[in-house]
Amino acid sequence: MMLLRLFLTFVGIGAIAFGGGYAVLPLFERIIVDQYEWFTRSELLDMLAVSQVTPGPIAINSATFIGFTLFGVLGAFLTTVGVVTVPSILITIVSVYRERFKNSKVVQAIFRGLRPALAGLIFASVYTLSPDVMVDQWSYILFLIFVLLLVKFRLHPILVILLSAFLGLIIYWP
Amino acid sequence: MKPSLPELFLSFLKIGAFTFGGGYAMIPLFEREFVKRYKYLSEDEFFDALVICQSLPGVIAVNFAVYIGLKLRGRFGALVSAIGVALPSFLIIMVIATFLFRYIDNEYVAAVFKGVRVSVIALVFTAGFRLFWRHRHLYGVFIALMTFTLVAIAYVHPFYVIVMMGAYGYLTTKIREVVSHDAS
Numbered sequence: 001m002m003l004l005r006l007f008l009t010f011v012g013i014g015a016i017a018f019g020g021g022y023a024v025l026p027l028f029e030r031i032i033v034d035q036y037e038w039f040t041r042s043e044l045l046d047m048l049a050v051s052q053v054t055p056g057p058i059a060i061n062s063a064t065f066i067g068f069t070l071f072g073v074l075g076a077f078l079t080t081v082g083v084v085t086v087p088s089i090l091i092t093i094v095s096v097y098r099e100r101f102k103n104s105k106v107v108q109a110i111f112r113g114l115r116p117a118l119a120g121l122i123f124a125s126v127y128t129l130s131p132d133v134m135v136d137q138w139s140y141i142l143f144l145i146f147v148l149l150l151v152k153f154r155l156h157p158i159l160v161i162l163l164s165a166f167l168g169l170i171i172y173w174p
Numbered sequence: 175m176k177p178s179l180p181e182l183f184l185s186f187l188k189i190g191a192f193t194f195g196g197g198y199a200m201i202p203l204f205e206r207e208f209v210k211r212y213k214y215l216s217e218d219e220f221f222d223a224l225v226i227c228q229s230l231p232g233v234i235a236v237n238f239a240v241y242i243g244l245k246l247r248g249r250f251g252a253l254v255s256a257i258g259v260a261l262p263s264f265l266i267i268m269v270i271a272t273f274l275f276r277y278i279d280n281e282y283v284a285a286v287f288k289g290v291r292v293s294v295i296a297l298v299f300t301a302g303f304r305l306f307w308r309h310r311h312l313y314g315v316f317i318a319l320m321t322f323t324l325v326a327i328a329y330v331h332p333f334y335v336i337v338m339m340g341a342y343g344y345l346t347t348k349i350r351e352v353v354s355h356d357a358s
Contacts, residue, residue: 026332080263
C-alpha cells in the first residue's frame, strides 16, 4: 500500500512539475516533508545537495534518492518511473500535434502566468527552509558569499557546493 | 539518417552519465550530439523540441529524450532514450544513498552538511531570483508576490496555486485581447 502511495505521489509531482530542476523543491517540501513526513527539511536539503553534485537531472536524482532511502531499489524504481509518467504521455500526445501546440495562444497565455509564479514558488521554499538552515551568524555570512559568487562571479554550482562543504567542515569542526 | 536503437541508447546514456549540473546543462550537449555531430535533427527541429519540452511539466532532460526518441525511432526509441538518460543517475544515486544516511550522524560529516545546506539555499534562492528578474514587470511581480504569499504565508498547497496562476495568465491575456480588439 505504501509503495502504491509512493508511486502515485511521484506521478502527481511529475504532472505539475513545471520548470524542472529546483522548481520541484516546493512540491517535495510540501508533499514529502509536511504531508507524509517521510523526511525532515534538512534531509531533503542534503539529498538536493548530493543531487546537484552528481551527474544527471536534479529531479531524477532526488526522486531516486527519496525512493531508495524509503524502500530500496524497488522504491527508487517507482519514484523515478512515477515522476516521468505523465510528462512522457503528454509528450507522446503533443508530438502528434506539434505545430498546433507550438503556436498555441492558449499555452503561451498560461505560461505568462506560470513563469513568474515559479519564481514566487521557489522563494516560498527559501522562506520555509531557512529556519532549519540559517542557524547562526555564520549561516548568513556564508549565504551572502555564496549568492555573490553565483550571481556576480558566475561560479559553477558544483564549485559552490564543494566550497561550502570545505567551509562547513572548518567552521563547525567538532 | 536515423540512429539504431542501441546508438540512440548510448548517446543518451553518455550525456546522462557525464553531465554535471542538472537537466539544463544537458541541452548544449544534446545539440552537439544530435544536431552537429550525427545530424539526426536540423537546428529548427532541435529548437522546436526544446520549446515543447519546456512547455510541459516534468524533467526537461527526460522530456527531451522521449521527444527525440519518439521522433527518430518511435515508441521503442522513446523508451530506450529515456532509460539511457536516467539510468546513470539512478545507479550513482543508489550507491551514494547507501552511504550518506549511515554516516550523517558522524560529527565531521554533520559539519560538512551544515555548510552545504547553506549553499543549497543560496542556489535555490539564485534560481528563483534569476527567474524573478526576467519577469520584473508589474504583472510578473504581482504574480510572484501572490504565489509567495499564498504558499509561504497562507500555506495553500502549491498544486492549487500553480493551477490558479496558469488560469490567471490565460484569463488576463484573453481579456486584454478582447479589450484591445474592441478598442481598435
